[in-house]
Amino acid sequence: xxxxxxxxxxxxxxxxxxxxxxxxxxxxxxxxxxxxxxxxxxxxxxxxxxxxxxxxxxxxxxxxxxxxxxxxxxxxxxxxxxxxxxxxxxxxxxxxxxxxxxxxxxxxxxxxxxxxxxxxxxxxxxxxxxxxxxxxxxxxxxxxxxxxxxxxxxxxxxxxxxxxxxxxxxxxxxxxxxxxxxxxxxxxxxxxxxxxxxxxxxxxxxxxxxxxxxxxxxxxxx
Amino acid sequence: xxxxxxxxxxxxxxxxxxxxxxxxxxxxxxxxxxxxxxxxxxxxxxxxxxxxxxxxxxxxxxxxxxxxxxxxxxxxxxxxxxxxxxxxxxxxxxxxxxxxxxxxxxxxxxxxxxxxxxxxxxxxxxxxxxxxxxxxxxxxxxxxxxxxxxxxxxxxxxxxxxxxxxxxxxxxxxxxxxxxxxxxxxxxxxxxxxxxxxxxxxxxxxxxxxxxxxxxxxxxxxxxxxxxxxxxxxxxxxxxxxxxxxxxxxxxxxxxxxxxxxxxxxxxxxxxxxxxxxxxxxxxxxxxxxxxxxxxxxxxxxxxxxxxxxxxxxxxxxxxxxxxxxxxxxxxxxxxxxxxxxxxxxxxxxxxxxxxxxxxxxxxxxxxxxxxxxxxxxxxxxxxxxxxxxxxxxxxxxxxxxxxxxxxxxxxxxxxxxxxxxxxxxxxxxxxxxxxxxxxxxxxxxxxxxxxxxxxxxxxxxxxxx
Numbered sequence: 001x002x003x004x005x006x007x008x009x010x011x012x013x014x015x016x017x018x019x020x021x022x023x024x025x026x027x028x029x030x031x032x033x034x035x036x037x038x039x040x041x042x043x044x045x046x047x048x049x050x051x052x053x054x055x056x057x058x059x060x061x062x063x064x065x066x067x068x069x070x071x072x073x074x075x076x077x078x079x080x081x082x083x084x085x086x087x088x089x090x091x092x093x094x095x096x097x098x099x100x101x102x103x104x105x106x107x108x109x110x111x112x113x114x115x116x117x118x119x120x121x122x123x124x125x126x127x128x129x130x131x132x133x134x135x136x137x138x139x140x141x142x143x144x145x146x147x148x149x150x151x152x153x154x155x156x157x158x159x160x161x162x163x164x165x166x167x168x169x170x171x172x173x174x175x176x177x178x179x180x181x182x183x184x185x186x187x188x189x190x191x192x193x194x195x196x197x198x199x200x201x202x203x204x205x206x207x208x209x210x211x212x213x214x215x216x217x218x219x220x221x222x
Numbered sequence: 223x224x225x226x227x228x229x230x231x232x233x234x235x236x237x238x239x240x241x242x243x244x245x246x247x248x249x250x251x252x253x254x255x256x257x258x259x260x261x262x263x264x265x266x267x268x269x270x271x272x273x274x275x276x277x278x279x280x281x282x283x284x285x286x287x288x289x290x291x292x293x294x295x296x297x298x299x300x301x302x303x304x305x306x307x308x309x310x311x312x313x314x315x316x317x318x319x320x321x322x323x324x325x326x327x328x329x330x331x332x333x334x335x336x337x338x339x340x341x342x343x344x345x346x347x348x349x350x351x352x353x354x355x356x357x358x359x360x361x362x363x364x365x366x367x368x369x370x371x372x373x374x375x376x377x378x379x380x381x382x383x384x385x386x387x388x389x390x391x392x393x394x395x396x397x398x399x400x401x402x403x404x405x406x407x408x409x410x411x412x413x414x415x416x417x418x419x420x421x422x423x424x425x426x427x428x429x430x431x432x433x434x435x436x437x438x439x440x441x442x443x444x445x446x447x448x449x450x451x452x453x454x455x456x457x458x459x460x461x462x463x464x465x466x467x468x469x470x471x472x473x474x475x476x477x478x479x480x481x482x483x484x485x486x487x488x489x490x491x492x493x494x495x496x497x498x499x500x501x502x503x504x505x506x507x508x509x510x511x512x513x514x515x516x517x518x519x520x521x522x523x524x525x526x527x528x529x530x531x532x533x534x535x536x537x538x539x540x541x542x543x544x545x546x547x548x549x550x551x552x553x554x555x556x557x558x559x560x561x562x563x564x565x566x567x568x569x570x571x572x573x574x575x576x577x578x579x580x581x582x583x584x585x586x587x588x589x590x591x592x593x594x595x596x597x598x599x600x601x602x603x604x605x606x607x608x609x610x611x612x613x614x615x616x617x618x619x620x621x622x623x624x625x626x627x628x629x630x631x632x633x634x635x636x637x638x639x640x641x642x643x644x645x646x647x648x649x650x651x652x653x654x655x656x657x658x659x660x661x662x663x664x665x666x667x668x669x670x671x672x673x674x675x676x677x678x679x680x681x682x683x684x685x686x687x688x
Contacts, residue, residue, distance in 0.1 A: 027306035033687050034420055034486055094224065094310075094394065100459045101307055102422030103485070103686070113307060193234035193687050196304055202226050202312045 003137075006130050010168060013130075014175025016210070017052065017123055018183065020203040021196070023176075024048035024114050025184035032188050034103060041188050045181050047107045051114025052123060053173035059124025060165040063131060068158065079128050080215045086122045087211030095120065095204050121207055129218040131168055138164030228311040231677040232301045234687045236483035236554040239301065239615050245675040246270040247337055248612075248621060249318060250643060251292040252282070252668045253628060260667065261285040262292040264320055264331060266338050267643065267662060269621070269675070277645070277660040281339045285329060290322025291628060293361065294672045296682055298330075298393045300365040305419060305686035308367040313393055317343065318674065319370055321360035323627075324436065326351055328360055328372075330396050337676060344396050352378030354398035355389035359432050362414050366684065367458075369393045371402065373415040375432055382433030386412025388426065403456075407463025411450040414478055417458050419686050420485030423515070424456040425508070427476045427492060438629040441536060445498065447471040453479075453492060453508065455515045467517045469506065472498045476506075480552040480559070480681070482577075486688045489577050491559055492517075493547045501525035501540055503547035505561065507577050521580050523547060526566055528592045534636050543591045546634070548626055549610050553617040554680050558648065560611050564626055565634065567593045567607040569646065571620075571654050583652025588644060589624055591634060597644060599661040606631070606639040612673040613648075613680035620646040620654070623670035631669070641669035 017023050028048060032041035067075055101113040118124070142160030143152050150156070187195060233239035248267040254260050264283045268275040285292070298317040303310050318340065320329040326348035333340040352358060357374035364371050370391040377383055387409070388402040403409075413429035428450020429435060434443055443449060451473045455465040469476060473494040481490035488510035495503055505521035525542040533543065546565030552558070552574070559580060561570040567590020572580040586608075587595040594603035606624030613620050623643045625631055631639045645660035664670050674682060 021306070022309045026309065030306040030686055036486070036688075099308060102459045103307065103420050104422050194238065196234050196311070197228055197230070197232065197238075200228055200304075200311055202224055204312065205224065205226075 006133060007171065010127065010130055010171050011175040013126055014172040015179045017118070017172075018176040018179030020207070021200055022203060023052065023117060023121075023123075023180070025180040025187070026196075027110065027113070028180065028184045029188045029193075030103065032184075038185070038188060041184050042181070044110055045177060045184065047110035048114040048180060049173050049177035051111035052118045052176055053169050054111070055115045055118035056124040056127060056172055057165075057169045058119070060127070060131060060169055063128055064135065064158070064161040064165050067135060067161070068154065076132065076218065079132065080219045083125055083128070083215030083218065084212050086125060087208045087215065090122070090204065090208040090211065122211055126210060126214050127168060127172060129214060129221065131165065132218070134164045134168065135161050224312045225314060226312070228304065229299070229313070229315050231315045232304050232311060233683070234301070234304050234685065236556075236685050237688075239678065239683060239685070240554050240617065242615050242677060244616060244619075245614055245677060245679070246273070247676040249295075249340075249674045249676075250623065251295055251320065251671040252664065253292055253625065253671055254288075254667055255628060255638070255669060256667045258288065261288045262290045262322070263668065264292070264318070264340065265664075265668075265670070266340065269619075269645070271659070277662055279662065283331065283340050283342065285322070286342065286345060287325065287327060289325055290327055291324035292320060292671065293323035293627070294363065295320040295674060296363040296370075297365050297674070297678070298370055298396075300678055301683040301685050302366050302419065305367055315678070317396075319363055319372075319391065321363065321372065323359055323361060323375075326358040326360060328391075346391075346396065346398060351389070351398055352380070355401045357387060357389050357401065359386070361412070364416060364684065365393060365682070366417065367419070369399060371415060373412050373426065375412050375429065375435070382431060382436065384412070384431040385410045386431065388412075388415050388424075402461055403463070404461040405463055407454070408466055409454045409463055411452075413450060413476070416479045416481050416490075417684065418481050418485065418488060418490070419458075419684050421488050421510070422458045423464075424458040425479050425481065425490070426454045426456065427479050428452050429475060429477060435627070436629060438633050439536070444474055444496070447474060447498065449474045450476050451494070452476060453517065465515055467508070467515065469494055469517070473504065474498060477548065478550050480550055482556045483552070483554050483685060484556055484688050485686055487556060491550055491552060491574070491577070493550045493561070495546055495548055496544055501542055501544035503545040503563070505547070505550065505559070505580070509577070518578075520578060521561070521572065523561070523563060523570075526592070532592045534591065534634055536633050537591070546607075551611045551613050551680050553613050554615055555617060558613075558617060558652075560613060560620060562608040562611050562622060564607040564609050566590050567595050567604075569608040569611065569620070569622065569654065571648065571652065573652055584648070584654035586646055586654045586656055588656075597642070597661050598656060598658045600642070600663070604640075604642060605635050605637065606641060610672045612675060614675060615678060615680065617680070618648055620648050621673050621675075623673065625669035625671055628669070639669055643670045643673070
């Protein structure tokens with residue numbers, strides 16, 4: 001896969017996460033309606049995007065650390081297993097919401113809520129196949145920045161991985177933020193809540209399918 | 223059980239729910255007074271004016287055991303599933319959760335395959351409720367953000383004592399998830415439970431522990447001001463007690479809670495059944511006062527003087543018939559409050575556009591301890607009085623039954639209540655009129671209690687958006 005495609009896929013995933021009402025735009029709309037002003041919608045978006053990004057970041061950090069210690073030929077099967085496993089679990093068990101955050105919450109509460117929702121849904125896991133393809137090039141780039149004669153050490157590999165991971169998280173967050181801002185504001189301003197009754201398809205099923213699909217895709221990718 | 227798009231009977235806002243198609247079926251809890259012989263039942267009533275069976279029971283689902291004392295009930299899921307912080311909009315409003323108030327047995331009734339002929343899907347036994355939540359006597363229930371919330375009058379020890387409280391049932395598996403409270407504070411007596419989703423606040427009221435109510439209204443406890451008179455405010459998400467408001471010792475039986483449906487409004491109404499000084503009933507308004515909640519009395523309904531010969535033993539000494547306001551209901555637009563005067567046999571309608579200053583705009587009399595007011599389509603006097611009242615989503619139709627609670631029925635109507643269900647038409651201007659085509663007489667032995675309307679009604683759903 002080329003670099004451009006990887007970044008486009010990353011942006012697409014950000015958009016997919018953002019379009020799901022349960023990932024936050026609906027919460028922002030609800031707060032806007034509660035206060036009766038657009039500003040409340042806008043104000044709710046950054047913490048929601050931040051919480052989502054932190055959840056993705058956790059997965060990225062865990063993954064980059066894991067890939068430093070486990071053999072490369074095990075990395076892919078392990079990732080595939082986790083993705084399909086979580087997707088299957090969600091398909092069978094559904095989702096439970098035990099989130100202690102309510103309508104009168106502030107910045108920290110929204111970020112926490114978003115973090116927990118993204119984590120429970122396995123948002124970060126969907127990014128792993130992309131990350132898998134980006135780590136080695138990023139590590140090589142880190143090595144080349146050290147100048148001629150440098151050797152690939154654990155430190156340089158980690159630096160490369162960190163840079164790639166951070167870029168992935170930031171791009172994903174930016175895409176997600178743009179989408180929740182557009183959808184949230186359009187629903188708040190023009191479309192109205194009627195869309196929830198007809199247009200809110202079962203994202204839980206789509207999401208579980210996406211996790212399984214990502215796992216299968218990774219399996220087939222060479 | 224998950225659907226591809228949300229259940230069509232879920233509405234983001236009360237305004238949208240008011241535009242919903244009218245109900246065609248009503249479900250009614252039916253208490254059987256011949257308890258040793260036959261079980262209680264859930265009745266299905268045809269409320270489609272265009273149907274030949276209009277105003278009649280078209281089917282009856284008998285419970286599997288005798289002696290449940292069916293009372294209040296509700297749906298497994300409703301519009302609150304669309305709430306943004308805990309969305310699960312692809313569950314279905316499909317199961318009626320029907321507790322037995324005396325047996326503590328909870329029936330899960332499936333209405334999907336044939337809404338006119340529902341079937342029992344599961345039964346939660348009292349032992350399971352006691353083991354999982356340490357409660358008994360399940361009373362009021364609401365579909366909410368974390369599942370099904372049920373208030374319970376008694377503890378799980380089987381001794382008829384308290385504390386009562388709230389427990390949760392999973393809305394898909396129907397497992398009892400456990401006690402809701404993390405910190406109950408001074409709350410001990412239990413009755414109703416509801417919430418302001420926009421304020422993250424749960425509210426509970428007080429009746430009494432099972433041993434205070436099951437053998438009838440105890441005059442000693444009543445005159446000693448031992449029945450419930452307090453309202454509790456809770457943090458809905460942290461599950462902690464926050465505030466208690468005491469109505470004062472003369473106000474007894476703080477019962478139904480009807481919060482405004484619009485989540486941006488921070489007020490609601492509660493009825494206190496009897497004032498010990500003059501037997502009046504009162505309606506109280508709670509509202510936000512800074513960070514706290516405050517309550518004030520906004521309606522007083524006086525007792526009516528009566529000849530002691532016409533009164534049951536418990537009232538003879540007072541020479542008056544108390545209104546006994548035992549139920550209230552608030553229309554989805556938060557404009558109209560309906561008040562059941564079970565003693566005087568009057569259904570009142572108030573305009574509560576300004577909740578601090580309600581205006582009486584309509585009234586209908588049916589039954590009553592002394593009045594015995596008649597229905598145009600029924601022969602003879604009626605007894606019992608307006609009790610469990612339910613308002614349609616669009617606010618145009620008002621249904622009610624006439625029985626309160628078996629042992630209490632016999633004290634105020636010692637001849638035994640002959641049970642009926644009626645429908646009123648509510649005009650947009652504030653008037654109330656009897657629908658002459660709708661008079662349902664329950665079979666001998668059955669008494670109608672709470673009514674739930676197909677697809678939701680004014681006291682079943684909660685909304686997160688204005």
